[in-house]
Amino acid sequence: xxxxxxxxxxxxxxxxxxxxxxxxxxxxxxxxxxxxxxxxxxxxxxxxxxxxxxxxxxxxxxxxxxxxxxxxxxxxxxxxxxxxxxxxxxxxxxxxxxxxxxxxxxxxxxxxxxxxxxxxxxxxxx
Numbered sequence: 001x002x003x004x005x006x007x008x009x010x011x012x013x014x015x016x017x018x019x020x021x022x023x024x025x026x027x028x029x030x031x032x033x034x035x036x037x038x039x040x041x042x043x044x045x046x047x048x049x050x051x052x053x054x055x056x057x058x059x060x061x062x063x064x065x066x067x068x069x070x071x072x073x074x075x076x077x078x079x080x081x082x083x084x085x086x087x088x089x090x091x092x093x094x095x096x097x098x099x100x101x102x103x104x105x106x107x108x109x110x111x112x113x114x115x116x117x118x119x120x121x122x123x124x125x126x
Contacts, residue, residue: 004040006119007055011012033095040119041095049122055092056117057102061110064088074105089117 004011035041040052056079059070064083067090069076075097077092092098102114 001043003035004042004052005038006040007038009031011052011121012013014039015041016055023038029094031094034093035095043116043118049120051116051118051120053095053116053118055095055098056089057098057105058115058117059088059090059091060113060115061088063110065110075101083092087111 002013005014008091011027017038021085035055038054042056043051043053045051057076064086067088068078070076071090072086074090076092078088079091080089083087092101105111105114
């Protein structure tokens with residue numbers, strides 16, 4: 001429901017999205033929540049741990065494809081090449097599409113796994 005920026009190991013709320021969501025739904029539009037640079041949503045793990053998510057996912061491959069091509073074919077933006085460990089980092093433009101995109105990616109034969117690229121708020125960075 002809230003969007004944060006992350007500065008000096010501290011999340012700072014910058015926007016509440018509940019009003020935007022209600023307005024979008026009342027107009028019959030598809031829900032949309034893009035995140036800008038240094039914008040995060042809070043995700044709560046099953047262990048109740050708080051993490052920040054900026055829309056980036058890490059995809060593990062059996063064989064690494066052309067990552068730019070893979071991004072264009074799967075409605076993603078290419079972020080980083082981790083092909084030495086058979087992974088690529090991609091960004092999802094609309095946070096509300098996250099579950100659907102992950103489900104589709106996991107069904108692909110070349111994809112071994114997908115995980116969220118998150119900041120764990122319980123870990124302090126020096």
